[in-house]
Amino acid sequence: MSRGDLTDAQWDRLEPLLPPIPKMGRPPRDRRQVFDGIWWRARTGSPWRDLPERYGPWETAYAVFRRWQVxxxxxxxxxxxxxKADADGIIEWEVSVDSTVCRAHQHAAGARKKGLTPGRPREDGLAAEPDDHGLGRSRGGLTTxxxxxxxxxxxxxxxxxxxGQKGDAPAFEQVMARIRVPRTGGGRPRxxxxxxxxxxxYSSRAIRSYLRKRQIPHTIPEKRDQAGHRLRRGSAGGRPPAFDREMYKRRHKVECRFALLKQARGVATRYDKLAVRYEATVQLALIRQSL
Structure with missing residues (x-):
């Protein structure tokens, strides 16, 4: 076992979660070996063609990574x-929302954009490959x-x-809509x-209204310009939003999670051309760190 590979205990937790092995066709390669190879690429940020021989052909590792994304x-x-974490009572459901910017390598650019229909169905049917491929250009170069x-x-x-150049607030409702954890005993997902x-x-009237409509308590500090505008309006400006400074200190959990996630160099720097591939790399890192 090489550094970074799955231990026997981790593989025992992961193996039951994998899709069943096809009963027809060529016998599949050792899936533990293939998973370790896929994770090696995400952990190091190396090109697929540089995959060490101990993990088998790089074409196999990439094909499995792509197929499981599709x-x-x-x-x-x-x-x-x-x-499983929710059934074991580990998830506490006090949620912190934030974002982080990652540099995109020049190899992440160049995906076809002409002829790409905005909002076209993604290969896995869950969402759409954005027409900008989740890449933006700023003074720092390409970012996501x-x-x-x-x-x-x-x-x-x-x-x-x-x-990378898009704001946090416009993506808030999309992030909240992705929170969907099925229950083991049946019923609607939480x-x-x-x-x-x-x-x-995230201090906007639209976000606060969205949370109030869903009856979700929230702790979001008010921007200075918003507070000044409210004070200038006098009584018509309304009361300031409630803010618990001690509760707000717990928001560091999301910052710590970003730091842990970016230990995978394939996440800290984006090398994937398509947003769906990069999202799969992020999911792979979350899976590996959860075992």
């Missing part, structure tokens, strides 16, 4: 881990942004990929946190 296997594995919803026990409940924590980037 048929949403990575999404299902991550959901199963969330279900990861939005996370993290509970108080560091479990990631939702992840969304957007271009989608509503008991509390939401976010920084000033």
């Amino acid at each position: 048929d949403a296997t990575w999404t299902r594995i991550l959901t199963k881990l969330q279900v 942004k990861i939005h996370l919803a993290v509970d108080a026990s560091f479990h990631v409940l939702a992840a969304v990929i957007t271009a 989608t509503r946190p008991v509390h939401v924590l976010a920084d000033r980037a």
Whole structure:
């Protein structure tokens, strides 16, 4: 076993979550070996062609990585881990929402954009490949942004990929919509946190109205310009939004989760051309760190 590979205990937890082995066709390669190879690429950020020989052909590792992205296997594995954590009472449902910007390598650029119909169905049928491929250009070069919803026990409940220059507030409802943890005893999946924590980037009237409509308590500081505008209006400006400074200190959980996630160099720097591939890399890192 090489550094970074699955231990026997981790493989015992992961193996039941994998899709069944096809009964027809060529016998599949050792799936533990293939998974370790896929994770090696995400951990090191190396090109697929540089995969060490101990993991088998790089074409096999990439084919499995792509196929499991297309048929949403990575999404299902991550959901199963969330279900088990919720059934064990580990998920605390106090959710912190934030985003982080990741540099995109020049190899991540160049995906076809002409002829790409905005909102076309994604290969796995869950969402659409954005027409900008989740890449944006700023003074720092090509960047992409990861939005996370993290509970108080560091479990990631939702992840969304957007271009790096896009704001946090417009993606908030999309992140919240991704929170969907099925229940082991049946019934509707759980989608509503008991509390939401976010920084000033999410201090908008639309977001506060959205949370009040869903009856979700929240702790979001008010921006200075918003407070000044409210004070200038006098009594017509209304009361300031409630803010618990001690509760707000718990928001550091999402920052710590970003730091842990970026230990995978394939996440800290984006090398994937398509947003759906990069999202699969993020899901792979979350799965590996949850075992």
